[in-house]
Amino acid sequence: MLMKSDAWESRAWEGDDLPGGGRSEANRTVVFLMIAGAVMLFTTFTASYLVRREAAGWGKVSLPAICWVGTAFLVASSVTMELARRKTASARLWLGTTIGLGVLFALGQVEAWRQLRASGVTASSGAHSGFVYMLTSVHAAHLAAGIVVLVVALRRAGRGSLGGCAAWWHFTGAAWIWVAAVLTVF
Amino acid sequence: MSRRDRGSVWRFLLPVGFLAFTAATVAAVLFKDWMPPVASEHGKGVDGMITYILCAAGLIFVAGHLLLAKFIFTSGADDAPAYKPIGNKAEMLFTIGPTIFILLISEIGVLFIGNPIWGQVFKEDPEDFQIEVIAKQFEWIAHYPGRDGKFGPFRMEKYDEVDNIAALWKKDKESRDDLVVRGKLILPAGKACQIRIKSFDVLHSFNIPAFRTKQDAVPGIYTKTRFVATTPGDYEIACAEICGVNHYKMKAKVQVLPLEKYMKWLEEEPGFFE
Amino acid sequence: MALTHSHGTDAAHGHDHPSGFWSKYIFSFDHKVIGVQYLILACIMGLIGAGLSVWFRTQLAWPGKAGMSPENYVMAVTMHGTIMIFFVVSLSLSSGLGNFCIPLQIGARDMAYPLLNMLSFWTIVPGAAIMVASFFVEGGGAAGGWTSYPPLSALPKAAPGSGTGQTLWLLAMAIFVVSFTLGGLNYVATILNLRARGMTLMRMPITIWTYFISAVLGLLSFPALTAAAIMLLLDRHGGTSFFLPSKLILSGQLQTNTGGTPLLFQHLFWFLGHPEVYILVLPAVGIAFDVLAANARRPVMGYKASVFALWAIAFLGMIVWGHHMFISGMNPYLGKYFSISTLIITAPFALLGVCLLGTLWRARIRFNTPMLFALGLISAVGTGGIGGLFLATATADLHFHDTYFVVGHFHLMIGVTSLMGTFAGIYYWFPKMFGRTMNETLGKLHFVGTMVGTFVVFTVQHFQGMGGMTRRYYEYVNEYVKPAAALNPLVTIFAFIAFGSQLIFLVNFFWSMFAGAKASKNPWEATTLEWTAESPAGHGNWNEPPVVRGDPYRYGEGADGKGWKLQTDA
Numbered sequence A: 001m002l003m004k005s006d007a008w009e010s011r012a013w014e015g016d017d018l019p020g021g022g023r024s025e026a027n028r029t030v031v032f033l034m035i036a037g038a039v040m041l042f043t044t045f046t047a048s049y050l051v052r053r054e055a056a057g058w059g060k061v062s063l064p065a066i067c068w069v070g071t072a073f074l075v076a077s078s079v080t081m082e083l084a085r086r087k088t089a090s091a092r093l094w095l096g097t098t099i100g101l102g103v104l105f106a107l108g109q110v111e112a113w114r115q116l117r118a119s120g121v122t123a124s125s126g127a128h129s130g131f132v133y134m135l136t137s138v139h140a141a142h143l144a145a146g147i148v149v150l151v152v153a154l155r156r157a158g159r160g161s162l163g164g165c166a167a168w169w170h171f172t173g174a175a176w177i178w179v180a181a182v183l184t185v186f
Numbered sequence B: 001m002s003r004r005d006r007g008s009v010w011r012f013l014l015p016v017g018f019l020a021f022t023a024a025t026v027a028a029v030l031f032k033d034w035m036p037p038v039a040s041e042h043g044k045g046v047d048g049m050i051t052y053i054l055c056a057a058g059l060i061f062v063a064g065h066l067l068l069a070k071f072i073f074t075s076g077a078d079d080a081p082a083y084k085p086i087g088n089k090a091e092m093l094f095t096i097g098p099t100i101f102i103l104l105i106s107e108i109g110v111l112f113i114g115n116p117i118w119g120q121v122f123k124e125d126p127e128d129f130q131i132e133v134i135a136k137q138f139e140w141i142a143h144y145p146g147r148d149g150k151f152g153p154f155r156m157e158k159y160d161e162v163d164n165i166a167a168l169w170k171k172d173k174e175s176r177d178d179l180v181v182r183g184k185l186i187l188p189a190g191k192a193c194q195i196r197i198k199s200f201d202v203l204h205s206f207n208i209p210a211f212r213t214k215q216d217a218v219p220g221i222y223t224k225t226r227f228v229a230t231t232p233g234d235y236e237i238a239c240a241e242i243c244g245v246n247h248y249k250m251k252a253k254v255q256v257l258p259l260e261k262y263m264k265w266l267e268e269e270p271g272f273f274e
Numbered sequence C: 001m002a003l004t005h006s007h008g009t010d011a012a013h014g015h016d017h018p019s020g021f022w023s024k025y026i027f028s029f030d031h032k033v034i035g036v037q038y039l040i041l042a043c044i045m046g047l048i049g050a051g052l053s054v055w056f057r058t059q060l061a062w063p064g065k066a067g068m069s070p071e072n073y074v075m076a077v078t079m080h081g082t083i084m085i086f087f088v089v090s091l092s093l094s095s096g097l098g099n100f101c102i103p104l105q106i107g108a109r110d111m112a113y114p115l116l117n118m119l120s121f122w123t124i125v126p127g128a129a130i131m132v133a134s135f136f137v138e139g140g141g142a143a144g145g146w147t148s149y150p151p152l153s154a155l156p157k158a159a160p161g162s163g164t165g166q167t168l169w170l171l172a173m174a175i176f177v178v179s180f181t182l183g184g185l186n187y188v189a190t191i192l193n194l195r196a197r198g199m200t201l202m203r204m205p206i207t208i209w210t211y212f213i214s215a216v217l218g219l220l221s222f223p224a225l226t227a228a229a230i231m232l233l234l235d236r237h238g239g240t241s242f243f244l245p246s247k248l249i250l251s252g253q254l255q256t257n258t259g260g261t262p263l264l265f266q267h268l269f270w271f272l273g274h275p276e277v278y279i280l281v282l283p284a285v286g287i288a289f290d291v292l293a294a295n296a297r298r299p300v301m302g303y304k305a306s307v308f309a310l311w312a313i314a315f316l317g318m319i320v321w322g323h324h325m326f327i328s329g330m331n332p333y334l335g336k337y338f339s340i341s342t343l344i345i346t347a348p349f350a351l352l353g354v355c356l357l358g359t360l361w362r363a364r365i366r367f368n369t370p371m372l373f374a375l376g377l378i379s380a381v382g383t384g385g386i387g388g389l390f391l392a393t394a395t396a397d398l399h400f401h402d403t404y405f406v407v408g409h410f411h412l413m414i415g416v417t418s419l420m421g422t423f424a425g426i427y428y429w430f431p432k433m434f435g436r437t438m439n440e441t442l443g444k445l446h447f448v449g450t451m452v453g454t455f456v457v458f459t460v461q462h463f464q465g466m467g468g469m470t471r472r473y474y475e476y477v478n479e480y481v482k483p484a485a486a487l488n489p490l491v492t493i494f495a496f497i498a499f500g501s502q503l504i505f506l507v508n509f510f511w512s513m514f515a516g517a518k519a520s521k522n523p524w525e526a527t528t529l530e531w532t533a534e535s536p537a538g539h540g541n542w543n544e545p546p547v548v549r550g551d552p553y554r555y556g557e558g559a560d561g562k563g564w565k566l567q568t569d570a
């Protein structure tokens, strides 16, 4: 995933016999770090949520049912992502399915926002609803980044490993479950 | 770059500069009392804490700069024989020794001197005088509970810039006898005062330098601080948290009265709605 | 990359060597060009940031004579702090020198993601432009302090700069965070994975360790600021109440927010803010180690101990943020905890300081400009660190918080230490950047001016703080503070000296780029990898991948009486 390197990438410079494992390891490092950073971001939001919850004007709302349908899509997409990663032969098919499921989830989110708004819940109508809109949007941004990466991977399918894409995609799925759990349980 | 640096002026200039800086700093600490005269009980403790760190840290500061100057001054010239290792033991002693020393003196300071005083500042004792201080852009308002010993609740809807700066309400019976003083905090000497601080708008900080008292005023919550003023006289509040354009003008007078005078003032001053 | 170097001489690379002006100097992928671009951007922003300080220092020394209103003052202070931290020190030290030296010191051809690297730079440029543009919007730039605590920063009516100015401030900061994060990813991946053969982790120069650790710190702590900024933006424009409590009264009007907690913002801000200090200081210390070793002609003392200390500082640095909030209304028990934990950091910090100092033990010092700055840095770090002992002790902080003691302390740390490290690095690597050396006489003048100017300014500010002189004040109208405030003219005069010396540097930097004396491959007779590349190093750094055969600081080795060995030597 990520950036195409310079034109003169060469094994002598970037091969896997370097002490740090070379370029392919670098991709892994970056994905790992991005996940670590995103985990910190969601942790910060969760901590803020727990602090803010103690104060006035919380006004808890519940997530529209369509969010749970979306959850199912995301879980399924993690499975298809794994298939894409393992079955090199049919990788394109499974990747496409994953992207499709991701897009379905995103559409579900848009519908969920619409429903919330229709029932008079806006970001400013209460503290909890503020968190609902904010956390779901921040998650959606991470998911969108994942979709973009998958589309790039689809176009280059067959070349290179899908490990990084898969890790990120699983992370966005896990992050969604995290977000949804925080928003409903606490 | 010159290679033959044996006679380099820097070999003298740098040590002299570092030593002059050290000497000037130490002299400034020793020969001038920079702190405003202290006028509260815990303030003496704060000053004691500061003196302790000044001594301990001063030692490190001086020793460090002496070593720095010495190493520079006595360093070999470029044609001296190549570096010979110093030896693991000596190096270990040189690195671990100061490290442990600094850790010990700083933790001992905070645990045995600092924390007990910190405790005094945040102690809650029902015997203490209760006073409320309200901060708003850009003034300080003192709010006393009056004879009933109870603060009237805030009714922000009733707030009025001119007539009701403390946002009290006539119909609350606790409010009736409350005292409200703008721009001046009147305090008793020798008696502990529990101050609860409220802000109506943004952050401010209730800071009486002579008392070594500082506590932010945070909208939405009460913050607390406690002190015993020791000496009757006039002092100042200076806001210590940026609160807007006129932050620098957000000051108020602090008047410490002998206890009897203070009690008399409390007795005689008519309540806000009386 | 060098402006003056011709293509023929470096027959280095058979690949498509960038030729056109645009691809070579503007949208270059070369880490060295990008590093220099960052440095130049930092110089421009530095002039603005320092210019602001000259303006408000004039006001402080001679109130009313600087043509400055209180509105201007709070804005100037806020923008000075923001620009200095995020657009000067971060850009020059972290992004500029980091980009330049990381691949060279670890033996990589370039960063792991050169395109991403170029994009990081071109992301920060509009960020800087927006920050500067915010001066000119209605109400002026942000005026809530660089910490931008709400409610002041959240309510447009609270301060003149809290309208459009604050929005642009947040936008520029968001752009900064994106760019800095991309840069950090690149640093970590490059250092972890692209080291040359033989370059094990424990053979890396300490500079590389510091860049590595600060990049990791940044990646883990900036998300907290991101979250805080998102919530602040929503509070400002989305009608939410994350940080805005109920029933505020502003200009006599009741606000409609409910239940927010302003302290939450402070926790999030300082969760980033404190690590950010280390992000800025550690690489400066790392560079000082390299420069000290090279010019003291001996290995650094306690390499392993220093690496350990750096990790300890980084780890502890993430759990001490509350020392900025002792009197913020935070639970007093937490105050005790943060006091104790912060003072534990003094141990690794002392260890680092002793290793710096010990590197001069039995030295054979060469007094060139980079070395002078490295020596000055030892004093700055020590003096600044000692101020930290006072501030970390909650009880003493009752008196010092938000006074000039703090201003003096953090300037010694993130102002003087970071910039001394940056300057040491620039003078030291200049030959590698441009194939020329900077002028030594001007360099030494720059050093003396910087040293004398900054040390007087910031040491005296400690004493003003002891006198209770509160910070962010347009003018000192309180009685008790008159003795401390009387020193303001003195401080300002030395601030002018410090500022003037930086102009000498700028002249020297740009003049030497074109007209400095030609430099050899290894002018300092240093041992680390970058000195095995040509001066200036071409795109791609080396023809053949270097192979590392020893420790980074091989001074005092070498049998032939030379007394030093390159890291690539057998």
Ligand code: HEM
Pocket (backbone or CB within 6 Å): C050, C053, C054, C057, C077, C078, C080, C081, C082, C084, C085, C089, C144, C145, C146, C147, C407, C411, C414, C415, C416, C419, C457, C471, C472, C473, C474, C495, C498, C499
């Ligand atoms: C010519 C050199 C400099 C001078 C004379 C100077 C002076 C000052 C002064 C007097 C203040 C406090 C103003 C007040 O509180 O009323 C200040 C604030 C500040 N300075 Fe500097 N400074 C210089 C360089 C730097 C550098 C290099 C940094 C880099 C980190 C820096 C970072 C800050 C920050 C973060 C603040 C706090 C801003 C705020 O209160 O929001 N300064 N400076």
Ligand SMILES: [Cu+2]
Pocket (backbone or CB within 6 Å): B203, B204, B205, B239, B240, B241, B242, B243, B244, B246, B247, B248, B250
């Ligand atoms: Cu204020």
Ligand SMILES: [Cu+2]
Pocket (backbone or CB within 6 Å): C273, C274, C277, C320, C321, C323, C324
């Ligand atoms: Cu800190």
